[in-house]
Amino acid sequence: MGEEQVRGRNAERTRMAVLEAAEVLFADRGFSGTSMRDISCASGISQPLIHHHFGCKQDLYIAVRRWGIHKFAERFPDLAGEGDHPLDVRSELTRIFDYLMENQACVKLIGWARLEGNHPALPEEAELTRAMVKRIERAQQRDLIRRDLDPVNLSAMLLSFVIYWLENRLHFGEVAAGKVDDRAYLEQAIALLERGLAPAIGECPAKRI
Amino acid sequence: MGEEQVRGRNAERTRMAVLEAAEVLFADRGFSGTSMRDISCASGISQPLIHHHFGCKQDLYIAVRRWGIHKFAERFPDLAGEGDHPLDVRSELTRIFDYLMENQACVKLIGWARLEGNHPALPEEAELTRAMVKRIERAQQRDLIRRDLDPVNLSAMLLSFVIYWLENRLHFGEVAAGKVDDRAYLEQAIALLERGLAPAIGECPAKRI
DNA sequence: TTTATTATTGACTGATCGATCAGTAAACAA
């Protein structure tokens, strides 16, 4: 029978418990900052058993990234599939913003991987960016976005607005009155981009500073 | 005499040797990934002596970050201090961009400190941001920058353009033909910002998407 | 049943961690 065994010996259940606990800890403290003991305590799985299932600490770390980041990329809405429609700044930014907001653990995992030199954290990263670049090009062809900006550079700028904020929102909240208003930031970022990306029509010199 | 003593007892020289070695190591491996032994070996200063001068490992880490901020403030006093001048997008972004480009250790340190959030935040960091906020406000008062964007949020956007790029330039180079053109990115970021930040004059509806 | 496989644990290893201590020597003040 396919009955799930709750207690006692259950390899799959053990592995999942370890992965879930390790993902949280690695995302929070990074590789060097997390000990096998911590993972053992958080998961309730004895330390030797973790080694039995996952090998050394490095291998467990790799397994966690594969598991956590891949399921993250898998659920990412229209990765490359229906890439026919041109990029709309508001909907695109809102979509990415909301999605990353709900998956901050994976954002942190990717951040750790970058600093620890394990870049790219996931092979699909480049593919994801390329899909956005394609939509930008399409928008430029239809004169929805000014043409003098390189699509790759522009994709970097769009992502930076979202990701950098999510990584530093607390810092800027501290600088402000202490309040963090994510929605207001997003709206203003969109406002800046919509004007900054609009094609120059005839004159309207936009008053150089 | 004010002669510099090269060998033997020299507290200042010792501190600098530690700071320089620790900055490189912390930038490369983060706080948890760097041991006092590593720093001792790299600097040639005995481990107990490092503790004598800097206290515990945490305190040394703080000293390194503070030292980094100090170096920046020393080079750009008007960006750090009470500069009266309003913010100019081009000069501000270019200066920060060039500085961080030459001091990538600084970029990595910022990245580590962000992820390893368990360290005390330095008031100097918030002070740097606040100084930029002040310049933004001044520019808004003089109608050099549109007024509907919150200065704190805007400072986040400006910094994101620079820092996110420097942290991910290789990734985007990979997406492009493989070439990384930092200067082109900077120019285009400035171009986007200058148009996006210009005050709306009368009409010139900027064609909503 | 017997046998083989595998999940699981307690006890343990050598290495490395951050930090301390007593002690030495140089610089300085009296």
Place this chain on the structure above:
DNA sequence: TTGTTTACTGATCGATCAGTCAATAATAAA
């Protein structure tokens, strides 16, 4: 000169690190 402060070192501390091993128990295969 003497006394005090400070820079600096060798030896070493207890704690924790990742990882191992023999032994046990549960399951699956024969």
